[in-house]
Amino acid sequence: MSEPSWLHGHPHDPNPEPPSGDASFTLTFPDGAPHTVAVDALQRLPYTEAADCYIVSTGHGTSGPFCFGGVLLEDLLAAYTSGDAAWRYCDIVSGDGFGNRILRAEVEAGEMALLAYALDGRGLTREEGLVRLIVPGETDDALRQVKWIAHIRLNG
Numbered sequence: 001m002s003e004p005s006w007l008h009g010h011p012h013d014p015n016p017e018p019p020s021g022d023a024s025f026t027l028t029f030p031d032g033a034p035h036t037v038a039v040d041a042l043q044r045l046p047y048t049e050a051a052d053c054y055i056v057s058t059g060h061g062t063s064g065p066f067c068f069g070g071v072l073l074e075d076l077l078a079a080y081t082s083g084d085a086a087w088r089y090c091d092i093v094s095g096d097g098f099g100n101r102i103l104r105a106e107v108e109a110g111e112m113a114l115l116a117y118a119l120d121g122r123g124l125t126r127e128e129g130l131v132r133l134i135v136p137g138e139t140d141d142a143l144r145q146v147k148w149i150a151h152i153r154l155n156g
């Protein structure tokens with residue numbers, strides 16, 4: 001399979017325009033079973049916060065600190081699998097063709113990956129991503145803050 005275009009970088013030109021109004025995403029396991037996850041389903045899962053996060057936005061400055069709230073990637077996966085899904089990496093891809101790859105080894109080493117839908121106690125707007133990946137440990141100017149998540153694909 002060919003590699004996704006975003007895997008080895010992104011020009012950092014943040015796209016300000018949501019690709020669509022629909023904030024639901026698909027979740028696909030290596031065994032091929034796809035699920036559609038809507039925001040209200042996400043909101044029923046265990047809630048986790050990541051405090052002291054910044055949006056280091058290339059082009060329009062740094063903002064924060066913010067407290068993001070949402071669902072840990074591992075809690076999402078646990079809710080949609082019985083038992084332990086075998087996966088090595090997870091691609092989180094937006095509706096505008098941007099994405100980021102999370103390695104299982106990173107998660108197991110304690111890297112937090114949060115599917116955030118709240119910011120300082122209010123919902124994220126669609127412009128802010130509505131469902132936005134937050135990896136508080138990242139250092140590369142928001143490249144891991146995938147806005148408008150459309151697909152989460154686990155790969156074995």
Ligand SMILES: Nc1nc2c(c(=O)[nH]1)N[C@H]1C(S)=C(S)[C@@H](COP(=O)(O)O)O[C@H]1N2
Pocket residue numbers: 010011012013014015016055056057058059060094095096098128141142143145146147148
């Ligand atoms: N879906 C999507 N997410 C994205 C991007 C993008 O182009 N598309 N750009 C990234 C980059 S490089 C930056 S700097 C931030 C900008 O976030 P902001 O628009 O909330 O300031 O979004 C990140 N997430």
Ligand SMILES: [Mo]
Pocket residue numbers: 012013014056057058140141142143
């Ligand atoms: Mo960026």
